[in-house]
Amino acid sequence: MIRPVVPFVVAALLFGLGVYGVLRRRNAVLVLMAVELMLNAVNIVLVTADTTVRAAVRDAGLTHTGGVFALFVVVIAAAEVGVGLAVILQLYRLRDTVVVDDLDLDAEPEGAR
């Protein structure tokens, strides 16, 4: 027997920490880490909800849906990190900074080829 409220509250707190990190951090890599915290909070909710409803679902083909969705979220998070890091590295190469406050997106990059 488990109490589902424990992992649910953990997920809510992790999501709050992720929101805080995205708004607080100025370094783009740290912003990505905070986004990972939020995605993991969503995964905990999916897995816990799956455990909670498993007893109520009678159709055997519909159990473990939350786990499957959590796997999909993991794949999408991996894709997001891949593209995000490529953008950050290119940004660093062109503008010499990863501080999101210093970015002037209208400016002509100096190192543009």
Added chain:
Amino acid sequence: MSGADVLLLALGAVAVGAGALVVTTRHLVRAGLHLVVCLGAIAGLYLVLGAELVAWVQVLIYVGAVVILLLFAVMLTRAPIGPADDLDRAAWPAALVGAGSGLGLAALFVSAYGWRAVEVAEPGTAGLMGDRIFGSWVLPFEVVSVLLLAALIGAIVVSRPDIGAKDAKERAR
């Protein structure tokens, strides 16, 4: 309180504590290492909740791959090794929104679930999860694989300045 509850509480405390360090530490590299602890504790949560495959995927993909990529990015952008003072902006708006959303969601979950206990039936082993993915969810699975391929090709194109540069020159002419 059963043993599983104690485990959930302990792992959850580790996850939240490490997560708090990720968003507050002044060492960039240490933020990545705290993220490892946080994600590992979350993998433990999945195991206690009976989602075995998700737990191992979490260890392999998140702890193994995503954190390594993030640490690569920290090092390739020549991040300061010691503590840095310019990582944060003003705290109070972020703290307000973050605490509001976190505590609000927590209150919602507490009011919805209370202190009720549920049975953990049928752990999600690799065989069972494979059955579901290639049974009910095979079409989303294929779409996700195409998305992953597109994202990886996009990452290669974005990070290589020589791709597409010729076209731009021709257009300028």
